[in-house]
Amino acid sequence: MNSNFKKDINDGLSSPIKTLSSKYFYDTAGDALFVKIMNLPEYYLTKAEFDIFKNQTQNIIKSLNIEPDTFFELVELGAGDGTKTKELLKVLISENYNFKYLPVDISNNALDKLKANLNTELPTLKVSKKQGDYFDVLDSLKASNHPKVVLFLGSNIGNMEDEQAKLFISKLSNSLNISDNVLLGVDLIKSKDIVLPAYNDKSGVTKAFNLNLLNRINNELDADFNIDAFSHQPEYTEKEGIARSFIVSNKEQEVRIGALDKVFKFKKDEKIHTEISRKYNDTILNTILENSQLKKVTKLLDSKSYFADYILIK
Ligand code: AVI
Numbered sequence: 001m002n003s004n005f006k007k008d009i010n011d012g013l014s015s016p017i018k019t020l021s022s023k024y025f026y027d028t029a030g031d032a033l034f035v036k037i038m039n040l041p042e043y044y045l046t047k048a049e050f051d052i053f054k055n056q057t058q059n060i061i062k063s064l065n066i067e068p069d070t071f072f073e074l075v076e077l078g079a080g081d082g083t084k085t086k087e088l089l090k091v092l093i094s095e096n097y098n099f100k101y102l103p104v105d106i107s108n109n110a111l112d113k114l115k116a117n118l119n120t121e122l123p124t125l126k127v128s129k130k131q132g133d134y135f136d137v138l139d140s141l142k143a144s145n146h147p148k149v150v151l152f153l154g155s156n157i158g159n160m161e162d163e164q165a166k167l168f169i170s171k172l173s174n175s176l177n178i179s180d181n182v183l184l185g186v187d188l189i190k191s192k193d194i195v196l197p198a199y200n201d202k203s204g205v206t207k208a209f210n211l212n213l214l215n216r217i218n219n220e221l222d223a224d225f226n227i228d229a230f231s232h233q234p235e236y237t238e239k240e241g242i243a244r245s246f247i248v249s250n251k252e253q254e255v256r257i258g259a260l261d262k263v264f265k266f267k268k269d270e271k272i273h274t275e276i277s278r279k280y281n282d283t284i285l286n287t288i289l290e291n292s293q294l295k296k297v298t299k300l301l302d303s304k305s306y307f308a309d310y311i312l313i314k
Contacts, residue, residue, distance in 0.1 A: 006259055009217055013257075013264045013272070020213055020247075022159055022275035027216050031110075033209040035081070040205060042197040045155055046084075048307035049185050053087040056300050060088060061095075063298040063311040064149055064181050071098045072147040077134045078156055079103035079114050085151065089122055100126040104137045138175035148176060153185035155307070157288075158278040165278070165288050173292035173314055182294060182312040186280040189241035190306060199234035199243050199277065207232035210245050210274055222258030229253055233271065241284065245275040285310065 005024060012019045026034065038046040053060070066072050074092075076085055082103070092099060101118070105111050111129040118127050130137045141148065150172065157165050172182065199206055210232045214225040229250050236243040249266035256263045278284075282299075289296070294312040301308055 006221060009221060009257070010260050010262070018270065018272040020272055020274050022245075024213055024216060025209060025275070027212070029215065030209060030212050033205060033212060036205045037201075037209060040198075040201045040203070042201045044194065044198060044304075044306050045187050048187075048302040048304065049153060049155075049309065050084050050087070051302040052300050052307065052309050053084040055303070057088055057091045059298070059300055060183065060309070060311070061091065063300075064183075065179050065313060066097065066099075066147065066149065066181075068095060068097050070147065071100075072149060073102055073141065073144070074099050074149050074151070075102045075104060075130075075138070075141065076151040076153070077104050078152070078154070079105040079107075079110050079129075080154065082114050082118065084153060086118075086121065089118075089125060093122060093124060100128055102128050102130050102137075102141070104130045104132070104134055106132070135171055135175060138172070142175055142177065145177065148180040150176070150180070150182045151185075152182065153309075155185055155187040155277070157184065158187055158280070159276060160278070161276055162278065162284075162288065166291060169288055169294060170292040173294045176314045178314055180314050181297070182314075184310045184312060186285065186308055186310065187277070188306060188308055189238060189279040189281050189284075192236050192238055194306070195236045195238075195243055195279065196234060199236070199245060200232070206234070206245075210247060213274060214247065217257065221260065223255060224258075225255050226253075241279040241281065243277040243279070244273060245277075246271040246273055248272075280308070 008021060037043050089101060103111055103114055108131045111131055115127055115129050118125055160168060211227050211230060214227055214230060217223045218225050231248045231250055233246040233248045234243060249268060249270045252268045253266050254263050255266065293314050296310055297313050298311045299308050
């Protein structure tokens with residue numbers, strides 16, 4: 001059993017404002033639910049970023065500091081299924097760019113699946129999977145001195161509070177050499193009628209994704225959460241530009257977590273904060289970049305201007 005998980009759950013549920021980290025959404029069931037989310041009609045983020053990768057591939061390539069003859073490493077933080085990245089890889093291959101693709105992920109299983117798929121679909125692509133923590137991998141690559149392009153897509157940075165995002169960006173910047181690029185995908189601030197349904201779909205997949213966290217605590221920490229006694233509650237204000245997800249207790253209840261030998265009390269309507277999905281604009285991105293050495297080069301938008309891929313340079 002993961003002892004960080006146990007400690008984090010105990011800390012989060014013992015605090016006066018209960019919190020559970022969204023990083024714990026992704027067990028096997030959570031991974032499968034997230035794949036379903038990406039295909040939901042309401043979840044515009046994946047489709048919008050795919051639109052940029054499919055229709056603006058040349059603009060992406062033009063904005064990157066790369067040349068066909070000079071070898072570079074294309075590093076992707078969080079491998080995913082590669083659907084968007086494949087659009088870029090196809091064009092780089094057909095234009096004879098000299099590069100290697102290095103997907104980085106904590107899950108070896110996800111990397112194996114991606115590598116097998118790429119071997120079939122893009123047999124000439126050089127792929128080197130890197131299992132581990134993002135920064136351990138980036139630090140190990142720094143010594144090689146090859147120019148790098150780092151992809152951090154899908155608005156994954158949006159799942160960090162602003163202070164965490166700043167820290168992440170400055171660590172990322174420190175792990176790069178001068179002239180290396182970052183391609184950062186962020187969801188943009190827009191009205192509630194578009195954002196909120198993306199986190200509250202009609203078919204209830206996002207609800208299951210959020211509440212799966214309680215299943216995970218039941219399974220891994222011998223707890224007795226009654227999932228039906230809790231609800232999924234997303235909130236969003238355009239002014240703040242932040243969507244937050246909560247799990248709400250439907251009644252006054254007690255839950256025992258066996259692995260902690262402890263009982264947690266929930267009041268009726270008490271909330272557990274589980275996720276932040278920060279939306280961006282130029283001003284917010286500027287504050288996140290301000291203490292790093294990364295500078296904006298280009299901003300590419302999808303056809304509806306819902307999502308942006310920023311190209312940054314160190
Ligand atoms: C992975 N991440 C960018 C997703 C998001 O939109 O914040 C996770 C997610 N949570 C609910 N739906 C999707």
